[in-house]
Amino acid sequence: MKPMRVSTIAFRALFAILSLSLAGGSSAWAIPLTVDGSVADWGFTVADNNGSTFVPAKGLNLVGLFVEDQNDKAGEFASVGPGLGGQNYDSEAFAAALQGGNLYLVIVTGQRPDDGFKDFAPGDIRVNTTTGSYGIEMGGGPGGGPGGVLNNGAPGSTYTLDGNGLTTTHTPAAPDHTVGSVWLNPTWINAPQFPWLQPQMTGGTRVWDALSVYTRDTVTAQHAIIEVGLPLSVFDGTIKSISWYPSCGNDELLISHLPVPEPSSALLAVMGAASGTIAIWKRRRA
Numbered sequence: 358m359k360p361m362r363v364s365t366i367a368f369r370a371l372f373a374i375l376s377l378s379l380a381g382g383s384s385a386w387a388i389p390l391t392v393d394g395s396v397a398d399w400g401f402t403v404a405d406n407n408g409s410t411f412v413p414a415k416g417l418n419l420v421g422l423f424v425e426d427q428n429d430k431a432g433e434f435a436s437v438g439p440g441l442g443g444q445n446y447d448s449e450a451f452a453a454a455l456q457g458g459n460l461y462l463v464i465v466t467g468q469r470p471d472d473g474f475k476d477f478a479p480g481d482i483r484v485n486t487t488t489g490s491y492g493i494e495m496g497g498g499p500g501g502g503p504g505g506v507l508n509n510g511a512p513g514s515t516y517t518l519d520g521n522g523l524t525t526t527h528t529p530a531a532p533d534h535t536v537g538s539v540w541l542n543p544t545w546i547n548a549p550q551f552p553w554l555q556p557q558m559t560g561g562t563r564v565w566d567a568l569s570v571y572t573r574d575t576v577t578a579q580h581a582i583i584e585v586g587l588p589l590s591v592f593d594g595t596i597k598s599i600s601w602y603p604s605c606g607n608d609e610l611l612i613s614h615l616p617v618p619e620p621s622s623a624l625l626a627v628m629g630a631a632s633g634t635i636a637i638w639k640r641r642r643a
Contacts, residue, residue, distance in 0.1 A: 388416050390454060390461045392586040394506055394570040399452060399463055405429055405579045409465065411450040421453040421599070421612035429467070429579045440522065440550060440607045444579050445469070445477040451610035453599060455589065455617060460596075464583040464610060468603045470497040470507055471573045478516040478524040478604040479571075480556030482585065483545070488594035492543040492558035493585060495571055495601075496536040499527045507571040509537025515546075515559060522550045522605030530559070537569035539591055548606025556602035565591045589617065 390398050400414030407429045413419045428435070431443040440446075447467035454461045468479050478500070482493040494513040513530030534540075543561030548554045567587035576582055583601070598613040 388414050390417075390456060390586070392461070392568040392570055392584045394572045394576070394582050394584055396463060396465065396582060396584075399454075401450065401452075401463075401465065403465055403576055403580050403582065405577045409449065409580070411452075411465070413452065417454050418456055419452060419454050420617055421451075421615050423451045423610055423612050425449055425608065425610060437608050440605075442477070442522075442603070442605070442607045443467075445472055446603050446605065446607040448601070448603070448608040448610045449580070451599075451601060451612055453612050453615060458589055459586055460589045460617070462583075462585040462599065464601055466581055466583070466601075466603075466610070467579055468608075469573050469581040470495075470571055471500050472497075476523045478514070478518070478527070480602045480604045480606075481558050482583075483555070483558070483598075483600045484592060485597045485599075486592050486594035487597060489542045490545070491564070491592060492540045492545070492561060493567060493569070493587075494530065494534050494536055494538045494540070494558070495569075495583060496530070497527075497571075506573060506575060507536050507569075509535065509566055509569045511536040513538070515557060516604045518549050518605055520549055522548065522607055524604065533563060534559070535566075536571065537567045537585070538563055539565040539567055539587065548602070548604070551606040554602055554606035554609070556604050556606050567591075 396403055402410045407427050411424050425448050431437055433443040434441050435443040437447045444467035450465040452463050470479055479495055479497045481495050484491040496507050496511050497514040513534035515528045515530050516524045517526040519525050540561030541564050543558035545555030546557040548556055567585050569585045572582045596615050596617045600611045602609055
């Protein structure tokens with residue numbers, strides 16, 4: 358039997374290792390995720406009055422999960438930690454999964470974008486890497502009533518707040534700060550009550566437009582869902598943490614220490630493995 362040519366072996370090695378590296382090693386068996394504002398494909402259930410469950414589906418290739426509290430019945434002035442705000446400020450669950458070289462994020466919160474200009478305003482998603490920070494615009498709009506979902510491309514929002522963290526002014530974000538847009542090293546805005554938290558962004562360098570959806574009151578009366586999907590290669594360096602807060606910083610969703618490979622490291626591993634395969638083939642042939 359004639360040995361395979363070097364090019365064939367190298368190609369097969371590149372294909373196999375690249376698939377494992379970028380897809381987290383189990384993409385062939387992973388449950389496919391869809392950015393549609395539903396959490397059923399994540400294995401989660403969202404229901405009013407503390408009826409939600411956040412048990413991830415098997416084979417999801419989950420790389421991070423943060424579950425906060427389940428106090429859906431908290432009134433407007435109840436404490437959801439670290440301050441007051443009740444269900445309209447409540448953050449409940451945040452999950453991240455890696456599939457086929459794409460990073461998927463889902464957030465379940467009582468913070469609906471239709472609250473907007475009426476006391477309660479949403480923030481943006483922050484991704485910290487070893488080389489910088491990235492922001493994903495989530496928008497929200499002036500609020501004040503129910504409406505349809507926010508999809509990528511909808512106008513973004515920036516809010517000013519008083520010392521109690523209540524929204525006082527809504528300002529449409531810069532025209533290119535649309536929902537789902539991804540920004541490198543934006544300027545982060547401090548939360549007035551918790552200045553060490555920075556839930557909103559402005560400026561930066563636009564690097565991508567993610568698929569995203571932000572439901573209003575279309576799922577339940579007490580919850581909204583944010584879902585985002587984008588290529589892992591958008592980010593330089595290794596992801597250290599991903600976070601989301603209401604604009605006041607009252608309640609936190611944070612995923613840290615993600616076992617997500619740096620895209621450049623994955624590529625180096627592929628090239629190194631391919632070189633090793635070629636060297637072994639040469640020795641065997643000799």
